[in-house]
Amino acid sequence: MPCRSRGGGRITGHFALLACKGGRLFILNDYFGAFHVYATPGHEVVATSFLAAAESLPRVSFDRQGLYEFVFNATPLGESTVLAEITKLSPFEQLELGEAVTVHAVRKGLDARFDPLAADVKQQADRLRSLFTGPLKTFGDNIQCPLSGGFDSRLVLALLLDAGVKPHVYVYGSDGDEDVSVATAIGKAEGFDVEVFNKAAYAKVDPDRFAEIVEHNFHEMDGVPIDGGLFDNGGNSVARHNRAKEGALAVSGAAGEIFRNYFYLRDRPFHSRDILYAFYSGFDPEDCTDAFDEAAYFNAMDAKLRRALGNASGTLTRAEVESAYPLFRCPPFFGREISMVGRFGAYFMPFFEYQMVRETIHLPVAARNHGAFQSQLLATIHPRLAGYMSAYGHSFLEAASLKHRLSEAVSLYRPPWLRRYGWRMKQAIKGRPALQPTGFMAPEYLGRVIDLTFPAMRRYFRMDRLADATLYRRIATLEHLAGKLGSRLAV
Template sequence: MFDGRIGKPALATLLRETRLPKLDWSRVGGEFVAVVRQGGRAFLFGDFFAAFQLFHDQEQRFFSTSLLAALQVLPRVRFDAQGVYEHAFNVVPVGDDTPFVELKTLGPKWVLELTADGVTRRATTKPLPDRPTREPLNDRLVTHAERLHEAVAPFVVTYGDRIQCPLSGGLDSRLLLAALRAAGSTPSLYVYGPEGSADVRIGRAIGAAEGFDVAWIDKQAATITPDAFPAQVEANFHQFDGLPTFGNIFDNGGHAAAQVLRHAGGALAASGGCGEVYRDFFLLPDRPLTASTLARSFFARFTSRDVTDRFDGSAFVARIADKIADALALPDAHTRMSRTHAEQAYPRVRCRALFGREISLEAQHGAYSMPFLDHRVVATALTLPMSAKHAGAFEARLLAAIDPALARHGSAYGHDFAGPPSLRHRFDEWSSRIRPTWVRQHSYAVQRRLRPMGDEHGGLLSPEYMDRVIDPQFPAMRRYFEMAAITDSGLWRRIACLEYLTNRLGSRLEA
């Protein structure tokens, strides 16, 4: 997006109004990778947060938006232990890293010029607020509503009602729907989940009460035989470019079918991802923090039982802390920063990694909009005091200001969004914020000792299915993990996805 225009009109305006490598980021939006030829010079750059992934080799001799294509170009690849462990424990590697030594992703700090002699890197600055502002609540609501409108309006102008929008029991999808309706769109709505789940029950109840259809899609409902499983996994593997978020290639094809359906007829798929810019994502105290505190509190989701002696827990967390510090332009991981500055780690680090992978995969099928990741929306959200973010209090007020009818319905939190959050919701968040960092760091390991764990992404993970697509001895991943000890099905599935990728790489993968 450029000056509120999308696609070719945006590019035409950019070519007319801009002299690369300089970019006025206040005029640039969306998630993308652009190759621009201007005045006999060629430039390559991505969006504000570098969310849309652009893979390249260490020497920056080639670039690709596809992980599998990039791996095909390289004659030899090696696993990077840090990247492997980050993918397994935290769903995706953060920063510029991938699970492979030879592959990186282009970071947000650079506009590249492609020349006959190679790549020249040009630095670009992208500041965000590091202090909250003082502003009356009603003024804040007006400002935030306007900013959100500016983020969605260009899509509504271009796609009208040809927009696919989720509606669940949460807050973010409802605020997304409110913003689209306020901009003049009547999108097609859907909800994912098994019958009777809170999301399905609440989403469909809202539709019934407000007079619009909400399509119910149960991605796990269709059956598939073990004999048909290998072909389905291979199709999933290619559709999701080898390593999707959460590693969920081992299913009945429901996830892949839902992705295609979101773009049917050339529709725009809209997402409420990154909506937690309005909330306290990390649930940490409202005081100065360090990158090390963030890493230890949120990214230490491992237990020593699951890993071989290749893993060093302290070094693993320290490396993530260093990447957070770099993303937030801190001298080191132990430099204290304001609480608002620490909030930048959500869009700059977590959203870039997790939602960036999602955005990149969706783009194979059509346009994808994530308005809450628009850097102008993010910048405005960062001016909120932390007290306004607790239990989604401000986000609910914003929803009620934009669309009171949607706000009045109940939610998965046990309360509606027309009034303040419930005491239970506030207590649950408060009990997390008061936990010391050392407790947060070890909470996952403690939970694993108490019971098996899993996630909502499921999959057909029983031996009758999985033994047909990977070696149950995990010959590649057992160098990194003690597979027999793993009782977290989500972790197991992500490791299995790496094992499957290993098989596809064959002899080009060096041990």
């Protein structure tokens, strides 16, 4: 059983698995390691809960690299977490439990090359239909399906309608939002209801009750949710439970970028460092204390990226660049979502299935640009649904609009070395106005759940200089975690 990657094409879903074979007990997870399994030093504790692993340790400390990756990228990358003593099980490992824990290496890899035949729309459409067969046979119409103004949710809905399923369709947002306008217009034209759920308007919360909601979110979302989503009115929790009500299958369009040019890079070879500069540079080192070393930060991320791709040199073919999306970006980001939503019920993320990634990795860049191939998929599977207007300013039966092309060209034609400084340049243009937290991040709310002097995080960030609300929310999430860990946290 150990040391092999077989089964990736025969198993649907993302999971953690205890398997007993020949009197030997193994722990493994899905092909991409998307369902997160956490381990303490020496694998003394192995759990699917980050908080459970943390609670088992008498002493913990922040992992500096994981901490900065969480704040700058919404989640730690690779096998890191925000705590140095807790790591995630690598997709290249299986654990064998005995008197001691044995770590077995697992051989995996994608055949990262472009092939014009991969752009055969009918063949790819049939693969998607086949992938949906098992879940649809099990759940029938008891499926929760999102719908927004973009490609991915529309493609999921197209596949369900094509199979004769009548899912419950929903959209998040408020009246006037583009996603809501597109989704409700499609529902009206097609004759099905679209649930509009406005999380922000779910409930009014007094400051006195805010701590109770954050405490609930902290445990329900395992301490450190993606993007620091602890601080809300309870609407996110209700939405998650709604998607699983009555045993429904929640289907997600996430990872649909396997069909597109995710990193917006031109059709030529790149170095692994170029991907990091182009996509993972949304920060200003001046917002950090002396604890941050920018060169060391990028070196550590580069090592993680090259390990994920199985490329020691860092010199990447253009096809290997595309493989960085499913192998490096998706497992930590969507994996955390998969692991959390899986607590509530069945969850299906079809575009992050091995069977689809294995085939779509061969799509040439020209087919990826501006969603050209994905539009053809939609038109093949459900032409009427493809014909409705999208948030891009055109239907998916038409060529990409000039507005759509220009919006992507801004990134596509900027070299990675320049994109590295894009976020900093935008902040400079804004003049770095003093941050004035509003809503649940305002002092009257946030001060109920953390120390607003940020005693833990001010070791890493210059809180008086910070001007970005998103980074502030993520830092506040880590400050909240530090408060929960209390005296067990080494400083």
